[in-house]
Amino acid sequence: MNIVIVGLGNIGSYFYNYLKKNKKILFNKTNIIPNILYVSAKSISKKRSFKIPKKLWLKNCLLAPKIKEVDIIIELIGGAEGVAKKLVFESLKNKKHVVTANKALISKYGDQLAKIAEKNKVNLEFEAAVCGGIPIIRSIKEGLIANNISKIYGILNGTSNYILSSMDKDKLEYKDSLRNAQALGYAESNPTADLNGEDVASKLKILTALSFNSFINNKSILVEGIKNIDQADINNANQLGYKIKLVGVAESVRNKIIQRVHPALIKNNSYIAKINGVLNAVIVESNPVGQSVLQGEGAGSGPTTSSLISDLCSVLRGNIKFPFVISDKKRKSALFESVDSKKFSVYLRLDVKDKHGILSDITKVMAKNKVSIKRLIQKPTVNKKNASIIIVTHYAKNSSFVKVLTSLKTKKYIINTPKFIRIEKI
Amino acid sequence: MNIVIVGLGNIGSYFYNYLKKNKKILFNKTNIIPNILYVSAKSISKKRSFKIPKKLWLKNCLLAPKIKEVDIIIELIGGAEGVAKKLVFESLKNKKHVVTANKALISKYGDQLAKIAEKNKVNLEFEAAVCGGIPIIRSIKEGLIANNISKIYGILNGTSNYILSSMDKDKLEYKDSLRNAQALGYAESNPTADLNGEDVASKLKILTALSFNSFINNKSILVEGIKNIDQADINNANQLGYKIKLVGVAESVRNKIIQRVHPALIKNNSYIAKINGVLNAVIVESNPVGQSVLQGEGAGSGPTTSSLISDLCSVLRGNIKFPFVISDKKRKSALFESVDSKKFSVYLRLDVKDKHGILSDITKVMAKNKVSIKRLIQKPTVNKKNASIIIVTHYAKNSSFVKVLTSLKTKKYIINTPKFIRIEKI
Numbered sequence: 032m033n034i035v036i037v038g039l040g041n042i043g044s045y046f047y048n049y050l051k052k053n054k055k056i057l058f059n060k061t062n063i064i065p066n067i068l069y070v071s072a073k074s075i076s077k078k079r080s081f082k083i084p085k086k087l088w089l090k091n092c093l094l095a096p097k098i099k100e101v102d103i104i105i106e107l108i109g110g111a112e113g114v115a116k117k118l119v120f121e122s123l124k125n126k127k128h129v130v131t132a133n134k135a136l137i138s139k140y141g142d143q144l145a146k147i148a149e150k151n152k153v154n155l156e157f158e159a160a161v162c163g164g165i166p167i168i169r170s171i172k173e174g175l176i177a178n179n180i181s182k183i184y185g186i187l188n189g190t191s192n193y194i195l196s197s198m199d200k201d202k203l204e205y206k207d208s209l210r211n212a213q214a215l216g217y218a219e220s221n222p223t224a225d226l227n228g229e230d231v232a233s234k235l236k237i238l239t240a241l242s243f244n245s246f247i248n249n250k251s252i253l254v255e256g257i258k259n260i261d262q263a264d265i266n267n268a269n270q271l272g273y274k275i276k277l278v279g280v281a282e283s284v285r286n287k288i289i290q291r292v293h294p295a296l297i298k299n300n301s302y303i304a305k306i307n308g309v310l311n312a313v314i315v316e317s318n319p320v321g322q323s324v325l326q327g328e329g330a331g332s333g334p335t336t337s338s339l340i341s342d343l344c345s346v347l348r349g350n351i352k353f354p355f356v357i358s359d360k361k362r363k364s365a366l367f368e369s370v371d372s373k374k375f376s377v378y379l380r381l382d383v384k385d386k387h388g389i390l391s392d393i394t395k396v397m398a399k400n401k402v403s404i405k406r407l408i409q410k411p412t413v414n415k416k417n418a419s420i421i422i423v424t425h426y427a428k429n430s431s432f433v434k435v436l437t438s439l440k441t442k443k444y445i446i447n448t449p450k451f452i453r454i455e456k457i
Numbered sequence: 458m459n460i461v462i463v464g465l466g467n468i469g470s471y472f473y474n475y476l477k478k479n480k481k482i483l484f485n486k487t488n489i490i491p492n493i494l495y496v497s498a499k500s501i502s503k504k505r506s507f508k509i510p511k512k513l514w515l516k517n518c519l520l521a522p523k524i525k526e527v528d529i530i531i532e533l534i535g536g537a538e539g540v541a542k543k544l545v546f547e548s549l550k551n552k553k554h555v556v557t558a559n560k561a562l563i564s565k566y567g568d569q570l571a572k573i574a575e576k577n578k579v580n581l582e583f584e585a586a587v588c589g590g591i592p593i594i595r596s597i598k599e600g601l602i603a604n605n606i607s608k609i610y611g612i613l614n615g616t617s618n619y620i621l622s623s624m625d626k627d628k629l630e631y632k633d634s635l636r637n638a639q640a641l642g643y644a645e646s647n648p649t650a651d652l653n654g655e656d657v658a659s660k661l662k663i664l665t666a667l668s669f670n671s672f673i674n675n676k677s678i679l680v681e682g683i684k685n686i687d688q689a690d691i692n693n694a695n696q697l698g699y700k701i702k703l704v705g706v707a708e709s710v711r712n713k714i715i716q717r718v719h720p721a722l723i724k725n726n727s728y729i730a731k732i733n734g735v736l737n738a739v740i741v742e743s744n745p746v747g748q749s750v751l752q753g754e755g756a757g758s759g760p761t762t763s764s765l766i767s768d769l770c771s772v773l774r775g776n777i778k779f780p781f782v783i784s785d786k787k788r789k790s791a792l793f794e795s796v797d798s799k800k801f802s803v804y805l806r807l808d809v810k811d812k813h814g815i816l817s818d819i820t821k822v823m824a825k826n827k828v829s830i831k832r833l834i835q836k837p838t839v840n841k842k843n844a845s846i847i848i849v850t851h852y853a854k855n856s857s858f859v860k861v862l863t864s865l866k867t868k869k870y871i872i873n874t875p876k877f878i879r880i881e882k883i
Contacts, residue, residue, distance in 0.1 A: 045745075049603070049745070053603070057602075057603075059670075059783045059784065059787045060602055060779070060782055060783050062784070158600075164745075164746035164747065164749065165749065166596050166599070166600025166601065166749075169595070169596075169599055169600045170592050170595075170596070170600065173592070173595055173599070173767055173770070173771065174584075174592025174595045174596070174764075174767050175592065175763065175767065176483075176486055176766060176767050176770045177475070177479070177483075177762060177763045177765075177766030177767060177770075178763055244485075302731075305728075312750075318759070319471075319475070319590075319758075319759030319760065319762055319763055320590035320753065320754060320759060320760045320763035321590065321753065321754040321759065321760060322753060322754070323590065323591065323592075323751075323752070323753040324738075324750070324751070324752035324753060325749075325750070325751055325752075326749070326750035326751075326752075327746065327747065327748060327749040327750060328746060328747040328748070332745075333744070333745030333746060333747065334745065334746045334747060336603060336745055337601065337603045337604055337745055337746035338600075338603075339603075340602060340603030341599055341600050341601070341602050341603060344599070344602045344603075345599065348776065348777070348778065349775070349776075350774065350775075350776040351774070352774065353486070356486055357485045357486050358485065358488070361485045
């Protein structure tokens with residue numbers, strides 16, 4: 032089968048070289064030779080550490096879908112719009128199989144793309160878009176196909192997990208930890224999407240659709256990142272017996288699905304709390320199999336290529352599947368619910384002026400909004416002029432906490448934006 | 458497609474009811490209706506909690522392969538010989554797809570069966586034979602297909618893991634823990650294969666063949682069970698910072714494969730040490746993806762059915778694969794090596810008469826066989842007449858330890874069979 036590789040960044044380059052080197056092994060495993068017909072990239076003239084024969088170069092990648100001999104297009108450009116979007120839509124419309132690592136594109140246009148793929152009986156594969164080398168999509172679509180999934184969650188972003196782990200282990204402040212991550216290649220020069228929860232949100236939306244046989248829901252999702260977490264929070268969490276992790280959670284509660292991405296305090300002896308560095312882990316709770324855990328490298332050229340090749344082999348073997356487990360016609364417009372009425376126990380940190388009567392005022396605000404306190408610790412700050420009040424609450428509705436925070440923010444004795452981190456029993 | 462279910466024990470019954478109830482859902486996922494054409498079991502008249510229509514009963518299951526309308530045979534009888542063997546061989550010979558949970562059969566006759574399946578272009582699927590609900594076989598064959606696997610290991614038996622965990626947690630002796638496991642349904646009335654390592658060995662041999670593209674090797678494998686481990690060992694391990702686990706390990710060392718099943722001391726803060734109860738976990742080390750971990754329920758009707766259905770759907774979708782990743786013709790007679798020359802650091806426990814000169818004699822035996830001591834603890838036994846000598850050694854060849862043990866066993870001051878448990882850095 033004839034393949035066109037579009038995009039030659041880190042992943043594209045690794046993939047091209049892997050495929051060239053392992054053609055025979057893949058033939059042994061699939062009985063089909065994956066032949067690289069063309070390669071396309073923005074900059075042909077760019078200096079590369081490997082040579083690509085001239086005859087392989089396709090100047091305009093958007094011609095690829097029109098070429099009769101082309102069977103499979105590997106899209107490694109990235110981004111939800113522009114050339115990547117055009118290429119993938121055109122490819123599927125022209126009955127070419129598509130393998131992509133583009134989570135932004137799939138989480139935005141996955142439903143439309145799946146419909147075209149299904150109509151034209153071609154594959155749309157995107158294992159590499161979620162958690163690098165972890166075969167989570169294949170596991171949901173095939174390994175766990177018998178199961179009714181009630182919850183899927185985990186650590187879905189290596190960059191933010193690296194930063195939180197190193198803030199904890201090396202006692203670093205957020206900024207220093209981020210700088211280290213960038214120096215080590217674990218964070219991009221513009222790491223916004225990794226740190227504000229967007230990257231996790233894209234992955235979670237895809238996993239939600241796959242797990243609950245629903246369409247992708249871009250509206251009903253809570254997304255919070257890790258930017259406001261500082262060393263004091265990490266330290267407080269440790270004292271309380273927790274680690275702070277950025278989690279993505281999708282769960283079905285009374286037939287309504289809640290999607291949420293936010294930092295969470297997790298008991299330090301739990302499995303998730305021990306996933307450190309750039310590792311990713313996904314946990315699926317389903318019936319009849321129970322709890323399944325998949326852990327592995329969540330990013331990088333090698334792991335991503337592992338997933339791309341897995342998808343490619345699935346296409347080579349002729350294993351045509353519905354891109355989102357079931358047919359477009361059978362997918363549900365499942366009911367989604369915001370996080371408002373979900374109950375949490377939370378960690379609050381209020382940095383306040385150390386004056387008389389403040390504690391009484393804070394507890395009054397909380398009581399008024401039906402939030403009750405489970406544990407309270409007051410600590411003087413280093414200069415002893417101010418104090419940090421750390422509160423662990425009993426369970427209360429998310430919306431109640433929003434009211435508490437809105438109210439507290441107006442108080443003159445509050446000197447920094449209050450910290451609010453949900454406690455997650457996972 | 459028409460299905461015959463053969464065997465109606467716990468798993469067969471669960472599978473039958475699951476399939477009846479979820480026919481439509483599976484149709485939505487595969488576009489094919491899985492129709493139960495016949496059901497067969499040793500005892501038709503046995504009282505069951507569910508009813509099977511008379512017209513579904515097939516008295517002699519060995520007729521199934523000859524029936525033209527039959528497409529898929531689900532073998533849930535068990536055992537490497539007898540009816541199960543006959544049924545599976547005949548089914549494949551008659552071009553019927555086979556889905557089985559029979560690890561004894563696959564680990565013994567898998568190579569021959571795969572050859573027939575491949576020749577006749579039908580599926581031979583056995584996800585349910587290894588680690589219940591964990592999709593490890595699908596992950597090796599599909600999700601991790603791009604990877605060159607160098608090591609695969611883990612906790613592959615829930616019964617023995619439950620017993621070891623409960624000996625540790627509840628401070629029970631082996632016999633009491635086994636009795637509890639039987640009462641809870643975690644151990645069979647005849648648990649021999651689970652406890653002597655045989656069950657793990659069957660699974661490991663299958664995983665080895667899949668991971669290293671080799672034929673199944675029944676000769677070169679070390680198999681030791683957990684029967685000799687007692688509370689004192691568990692306690693000593695804890696004092697040294699370890700947990701005792703029954704592990705299965707297959708690894709390629711200088712292009713030779715070593716297969717081994719044995720109890721091991723594992724650092725108590727490692728991932729594997731924390732897999733408790735009936736859970737299973739498999740860890741795959743491969744390139745380019747790095748380390749992948751899969752964890753889940755290793756046994757039981759629900760998890761096993763999850764795997765059976767996953768295999769069934771793969772057949773329904775027409776996803777014909779080589780049973781052992783690559784074609785029979787391309788599989789290697791890989792070089793296997795015994796554990797003799799592999800080096801380990803080990804834990805030794807010698808119960809001795811508390812007399813002068815014994816320690817000097819023991820150390821002499823060890824030095825003669827090139828085993829050196831890293832740590833030695835001598836403890837009086839409860840009655841204070843005897844002593845327990847606990848030794849942690851430096852790395853030495855497995856064969857050296859065999860010599861040390863052979864020599865020590867002849868000594869009159871040794872009052873119990875010396876305990877010997879390898880320390881594993883995983």
